[in-house]
Amino acid sequence: MANLGSTNKANKLSGKVAIVGVADTEVGVLPDRTPMELCVEAALKAIGDAGLKKSDIDGILTCNSMVQPLMYHAEAMAEYLQIFPRYCMAVGAGGGTTFTAIHHAASAIATGMADVIVISMADTMRSGLSREQALKVQASTGHPEFEQPYGPTVPAYYALIAQAHMAEFGTTQEQLAAIAVSTRQHAALNPAAQMRDLITVEDVLASRMIADPLHLLDCSLVSDGGSAIVMCSAERAADLPHDPVYILGAGEGHSHEHISAARSLTTSAAKEAGERAYNMSGLKPSDMDFAQLYDCFTPTVLVELEDLGFCAKGEGGAFVDSGALAPGGSLPVNTHGGLLSHSHPGNPGSMFALTESVWQLRHTAGERQIPNARHGLVHAQGGIMSSHTALVLSREVS
Amino acid sequence: MNAPEIAKILPPDTLLSRPFWEGCRQQELRLQHCADCHQFQFYPRIVCSHCDGSDLSWRKVTGKGRVASFTIVRRGISRAYEAPYIVALIDLDEGPRMMSSVVGTEPETVTIGDIVEVQFNQWGEDYLMPVFQKLEQI
Numbered sequence: 001m002a003n004l005g006s007t008n009k010a011n012k013l014s015g016k017v018a019i020v021g022v023a024d025t026e027v028g029v030l031p032d033r034t035p036m037e038l039c040v041e042a043a044l045k046a047i048g049d050a051g052l053k054k055s056d057i058d059g060i061l062t063c064n065s066m067v068q069p070l071m072y073h074a075e076a077m078a079e080y081l082q083i084f085p086r087y088c089m090a091v092g093a094g095g096g097t098t099f100t101a102i103h104h105a106a107s108a109i110a111t112g113m114a115d116v117i118v119i120s121m122a123d124t125m126r127s128g129l130s131r132e133q134a135l136k137v138q139a140s141t142g143h144p145e146f147e148q149p150y151g152p153t154v155p156a157y158y159a160l161i162a163q164a165h166m167a168e169f170g171t172t173q174e175q176l177a178a179i180a181v182s183t184r185q186h187a188a189l190n191p192a193a194q195m196r197d198l199i200t201v202e203d204v205l206a207s208r209m210i211a212d213p214l215h216l217l218d219c220s221l222v223s224d225g226g227s228a229i230v231m232c233s234a235e236r237a238a239d240l241p242h243d244p245v246y247i248l249g250a251g252e253g254h255s256h257e258h259i260s261a262a263r264s265l266t267t268s269a270a271k272e273a274g275e276r277a278y279n280m281s282g283l284k285p286s287d288m289d290f291a292q293l294y295d296c297f298t299p300t301v302l303v304e305l306e307d308l309g310f311c312a313k314g315e316g317g318a319f320v321d322s323g324a325l326a327p328g329g330s331l332p333v334n335t336h337g338g339l340l341s342h343s344h345p346g347n348p349g350s351m352f353a354l355t356e357s358v359w360q361l362r363h364t365a366g367e368r369q370i371p372n373a374r375h376g377l378v379h380a381q382g383g384i385m386s387s388h389t390a391l392v393l394s395r396e397v398s
Numbered sequence: 399m400n401a402p403e404i405a406k407i408l409p410p411d412t413l414l415s416r417p418f419w420e421g422c423r424q425q426e427l428r429l430q431h432c433a434d435c436h437q438f439q440f441y442p443r444i445v446c447s448h449c450d451g452s453d454l455s456w457r458k459v460t461g462k463g464r465v466a467s468f469t470i471v472r473r474g475i476s477r478a479y480e481a482p483y484i485v486a487l488i489d490l491d492e493g494p495r496m497m498s499s500v501v502g503t504e505p506e507t508v509t510i511g512d513i514v515e516v517q518f519n520q521w522g523e524d525y526l527m528p529v530f531q532k533l534e535q536i
């Protein structure tokens with residue numbers, strides 16, 4: 001049995017750290033901006049949102065850009081902004097980088113490595129990638145010797161998971177399509193989202209097949225954009241302008257790098273990540289008012305709903321059919337529009353799920369506000385369902 | 399010299415896995431076998447992933463297995479890969495799982511659970527890659 005970490009009472013992290021500032025840049029097609037410019041813009045806006053000054057920041061976490069890779073990315077941002085931190089690092093865990101960085105930043109604050117940390121991530125995957133870089137990005141996820149020669153594309157890896165789930169549990173293409181549909185319904189309520197026109201299950205099934213059973217509309221967007229947050233201790237957060245959003249639970253799970261070496265195609269390490277995060281928080285799946293789940297392709301959401309405890313293994317399709325994920329449903333999922341409809345600028349992608357969660361828990365999410373939202377679960381994964389982090393966020397410290 | 403995007407991707411040469419590729423050139427699929435726990439492993443490693451033993455040797459295996467999952471790639475990774483083609487995960491009879499392709503049949507006729515057998519297709523000038531064919535059709 002996996003070690004699921006310390007419980008709420010014993011751990012040193014739950015409720016000790018808060019998110020106090022958040023900001024997104026514009027997303028979509030931004031050909032005139034470099035990744036570093038977007039990163040800097042997001043960081044400054046988030047610092048301003050927190051009611052703080054540049055000189056208050058003593059910790060910086062970033063992720064490297066694929067378009068503009070830098071040897072010392074976090075140091076480059078610190079230099080650009082003329083911030084001189086005592087904690088400074090670029091984190092790399094693929095799509096899971098975002099919340100892995102949050103987990104580390106929370107620990108750094110709890111242990112005194114830094115007092116106020118800005119986490120800023122941006123990339124320009126839509127406008128900035130050369131053809132050669134794009135091919136390299138496609139191939140880079142596979143094992144160079146025993147996977148890449150067969151020509152797997154990124155959608156193909158996730159299609160292997162979808163096919164296995166369909167064969168094992170009878171999940172249908174329509175159920176996968178319904179995830180893209182409900183995500184778009186959320187995006188339609190978000191003026192910042194890249195794709196806001198409503199779609200139907202029929203539209204998804206009629207879109208071009210990319211890698212069976214995944215159609216074009218089962219795949220996330222390719223975008224430019226950046227997003228940042230500011231974190232500090234719960235005590236310090238009390239003096240700042242916005243309602244703090246507390247990190248009650250954080251957990252990770254790591255099961256493989258290559259899909260051909262995965263323990264299971266249909267159960268992921270999101271299960272351990274979720275159990276560890278719930279365990280630390282003292283809350284359970286049914287306490288969550290919303291969930292933001294990594295949706296690079298529709299089948300990831302299905303597997304995550306099961307692994308994160310919102311329904312039993314194999315019942316993800318039926319759970320989607322119940323309408324739970326849509327606006328007004330019992331578990332609204334990806335309320336900003338997700339990677340499928342809001343934006344997906346590469347590794348920074350799920351930062352937008354985090355800023356959205358903070359707005360939901362501050363009760364400032366406008367037309368898409370979930371009434372009286374108290375707790376939310378956010379999840380991101382990197383690789384091919386390889387590296388998972390889950391966070392339980394709350395506007396209350398219990 | 400072909401432009402990079404129109405050449406098939408070739409496995410990088412590593413000392414450890416040369417016996418695997420040499421086997422492919424001789425039309426045989428070889429896996430590492432552990433003398434301590436008597437299990438096979440794939441991909442090749444310097445230790446046994448089951449028991450940490452290091453007494454590993456290469457053995458010819460049956461080349462038979464079943465399709466654990468697959469997808470039909472409709473939009474190829476480059477012009478060197480003519481879509482549609484299959485990317486599959488094959489569970490070998492000896493235990494290990496490997497990524498490969500299923501060839502020699504209409505892609506739409508492949509299903510999870512199909513029994514398959516290895517064959518070797520030319521990949522660039524120097525490599526033969528193990529791919530699989532549905533056994534009923536051989």
Ligand SMILES: [Zn+2]
Nearest residue numbers: 432435446449
């Ligand atoms: Zn062994």
